[in-house]
Amino acid sequence: MVRSPESTGRVGRFVLALVMAALGLALLAGPASAHTSLVASSPASGERLAYSPDEIVLTFATAVDPRTVTAELRSADGEVVAVEPLSGETGDTTVVAFAVPRLPHAVYGLAWQSVGDDGHRVLGEVLFGVGTEVGGTTSVAGGATPMARALDSAGLALRIAWYVVLALLAGVAVVGRAGVAGDVARRRIGGLLLLGAVVALGRGGVALAILLEAGAGDLAWTSRGTVGFAAVGVLLGLLAVAASRRTAGPEARSTPTPALVGLLVAVIGGTLAGHALSREDPVLAVTFGILHLGAAAAWTGPLLVVLLVARTPAWRGLDAEERTAQLRASLRRMVPVAGWSLAVVGATGLLLAARAWSGIQGGVLAVLVVKALVVLAVAVPLGIWHHRTREGWVDVPRTARVEALGLVVALVLGAVLVGWDPGWSQGTGGLDPAVAAVLDGTADDPTLCMDLEVGRAACYRSTLSTVLATQGPQAAIDAAVAAQAVDSYVAENCHQVVHDIGNDAAEQIDDMADALAVDGSACWSGYFHGFIEARLAEIDDDALSDRLPTFCDGAADPQYSFTHYNCLHGLGHGLMLRVDADLFEALPLCRDLEEFWLVRSCASGAFMENVMAAQQGLQTPGVPTDDLRYPCTDVDADLSEDCWMMQTSMIIWRLGGDLPGAFEWCDSVDGLDRTACYRSMGRDISSIAALDPDGVIQRCSMGSADAAHWCIDGAASNAVYETSARESADALCAAVQEDWTAACEVSRDQALSTVALG
Missing domain, CATH: 2.60.40.1220 (Immunoglobulin-like)
Incomplete structure (x- = not known):
């Protein structure tokens, strides 16, 4: 039958409309999230x-x-x-x-x-x-859940089925006009398109289930995989209905056009719903993905269709001469398609492998090698042989089955590789150069970290560690202090930032005296604490008790100096980490230092670490939840004042920042403990108010009138210890009421003397 120009135009417009619909619906899912490494x-x-x-x-x-x-x-x-x-x-x-x-x-x-x-x-x-x-x-992970493994297996099975459906659609499109083979194939178009629709909907359903299982929430319902494959499934279903109507009834007429349209919809829509849009260069990835998959289907499908038709009663009912004629009619359509498909598969396959080479290793490489061997050692030689000998065929030779089997195996291995997704231009090449420098450990500019929404802690750790290695600990501390003035993250976490510098210095600097011979008093001496904590971690448990009494001797020149105190304070932090934050195991270890000033200095670090550990979910066993004075009410009396000097950080945290409520807990104790509690409140309030005098005074006034001046005293000391300078403390003492000024200045001067002692 000769198709009219009007009919041809309608079919062309129909094909174009369906392909554009597949493109649009697949893209409706929004931006692509990359497969990555x-x-x-x-x-x-x-x-x-x-x-x-x-x-x-x-x-x-x-x-x-x-x-x-x-x-x-x-x-x-x-x-x-x-x-x-x-x-x-x-x-x-x-x-x-x-x-x-x-x-x-x-x-x-x-x-x-x-x-x-x-x-x-x-x-x-x-x-x-x-x-x-x-x-x-080598691994402690629990691995994927049974549900995740089941979904991944279902995804692989559906991907293999999808490739086979594409190949069969391509086969029908190629041989659908070739005599008996074409007649048999065309009658199967509706069922084949329906199968494709079911597989596409299944792939969309698996994508939805995987995203839901991974906790993606609403994103799962609008994802590209879910929406894209659902759209392709609906389009293939509509095509199946249309094709079935054309082959039904006494005046049935059919052409292979629905198979060609279905192939285009499936290849283009499936590629857009799959990996390609996730790549750094999506246009190139989509183009080569469509060409590679379409060519593989066009190479494999016609041979599969001919082999399947050869097993039907209609084919077997032909005599030898008619079979030969019918077979040659099919081959005339198949051979040019196979030749061009082989060229496209080879070219695009090499490009795809080259682009993904940096992500290929282990099992991925093994599967890729096996696939290449199957294609190059089986499919290609047999394809060339069949091309040369086709004129002598009187029936489909058995070697054609071997070629078809090789091509199907290659399709299956391709489905496995796509599931593993070794990547497309993986590596750090697509990262911002500044970020790549941080990852490589070569960046020494902490200002690179300021604009990061997440990962600033790691960025500051990396850049300041580089400064430490290239310029020394003082330069790293100074860089952290400079960042404190311009980055709210560092201002709020200054102690931890310089603490990290100390940890890294313990690995880079062997001599303790050299490491501690810096002005490390900034941010509550976090550098010293981090250094001692890390150095202590290097001592074996068996040797710990013998090493403790002399551990800080290298920092004791002069004795009782600020550096000496910071070494002992850091020792208390480190001991808490050694005993998994059990305060009542750490304090007896501090007692091994014997001299009481040494013991108190060590205990102060243990008390501070007790607060920090609780804020991170790890605390001394048996802690009561209703008494915020604990553990200060249970420690030895000679250490209770030191405990209270740290405890208000715990109280304020547990009360969610309720300062009047925290002062009430201070008022629930007497004597030196109450004084220490108010001074500790002053330290915390000074940090909360960012050293602003008016903010400090306003907050300290929330406590009892007879004790508020102790809060001011603690704030004045903190202003010195926080900045290693007097300006902030001077401003505070000048702003307080007259009867508090003298005590404020005494606290300021004592802190300045301690810092000056070194």
Whole structure:
């Protein structure tokens, strides 16, 4: 039958409309979240930390939607530790961070997964040790859940079925006008399109289920994989209905056009709903993905269709001469398509492999090699042989079945590789150069960290560590103090930032006297505390008791100096970490120092660490929840004042910032404990008010009138210790009421003398 020009035009417009609809619906799902790889983490995999991290930061090669990145933290003994995602930028980002509670000494593994919006899952694990080496531990992760594994298996099965359907559609489109083979194939178009619709809807459903299982929430329902494959499934279903109507009834007429349209919709729509839009260069990735998949289907499908038709009664009913004629009619259509398809598959396959080469390793490489061997050693030689000998065929030769089997195996292996997704231009090449420099450990400019929504702790750790290594500890401390003045994050976390510098200095500087011979008093001497904490972690448990009495001798020149105190205070922090934050195990170790000034200095660090540990979810066993005076009411009487000098940070935190309520707890104790509590409130209020005199006075006035001046005294001391200078304390003492001025100035001068002593 000769088709009229009007009919041809209608078909062309119909094809164009369906293809454009597939494109549009697949793109309606919104921006693509990349399939990615982990290029860096803080802590790094295999790293030994002297202390528990506040957060774990993952940096990916390409941007991901943070809603689709989940993590589970486990210790080596299998205990699951709860982590919380930190809020960051809206939209895609390369940096995702998780808040971590205080971790006891052990080896830990953070099992992370990133789910692309087409439902593709990428997994990994970061191993690190707190106070211990990772050693021979290779994994502590629990792995994917049974449901996740089942969904991944279903996704692979549906992807294989999808490729086979595409191949069969291509086969019908190519041989659909070739005599008996075409007649048989055309009668199957409706069922084949319906099968394609079911598989497409299944792939969309699996993508939805994977995203829901990963906790993606509403994103799962609007993701590209869910919406894109649903759209393709609906279009193929409509085509199936139309094709079935054309082949039904006494005046049935059919053409292979619906198969061609279905192939275009499936290849283009399926590519857009899959990985390609996740790439750094999506236009190129989509183009080559469509060409590669379409060519593979066009090479495999016609041969499969001919082999299947050869098993039907209609074919077997032909005599030998008619079979030969029918076979040659099919081959005349198949051979040019196979030749061009082979060329396209080869060219695009080489490009895709080259672009993904940096992500290819292990099992991925093995499957890729097997696939290449099957194609090059089986399919290509047999294809060439069949091309040369086709004129002598009287029936489909058995070697054609071997070629078809090789092509199907290649399709299956391709489906496996797509599931693993080794990547497309992976690595740090797509990252901002400044971010890449931070990841490489070469950046020495902390101002790079200011604009980061998440991961600033890791960024400051990296850049300041580089400054430490290249310019020394004083330069690193000065850089942190400079950042404190311009970045609210550093202002709020200054002690921890310089604490990290101290941790790193313990690894880079061997001589304790050299490491402590700096002005490290800024940010409540966090540098000294971090250095001592890390150095203490290097001592074995068996040798600890013998080493404690002389541990700070290198910092005791002059004795009882601020540096000497900071060494002992840091020792208290470190001892708390050694005993997993059990205060009543740490304090007896401080007692081993014998001289009471040494004991008190060590205990002050233990008391501060007790507060910090509680704020991070780890605290002394048996802590009562209704008595905020604990543990100060249970420690030895000679250390209760030192305990109260730290306890208000705990009280304010537990009361959610209720300062009047905190003062009431101070008023519930007597004598020196009450004085210490008010002075401790002054220290905390000074930090809360950012050293602003009016803010300090207004908040200290919330306490009892007869004790508020002690709060001012504590604030004046803190102003000196926080800045290592007198200006902020001078401003405070000048602003207070006249009868408080003298006491304020005494506290200021005592703090200045301590700092000046070194």
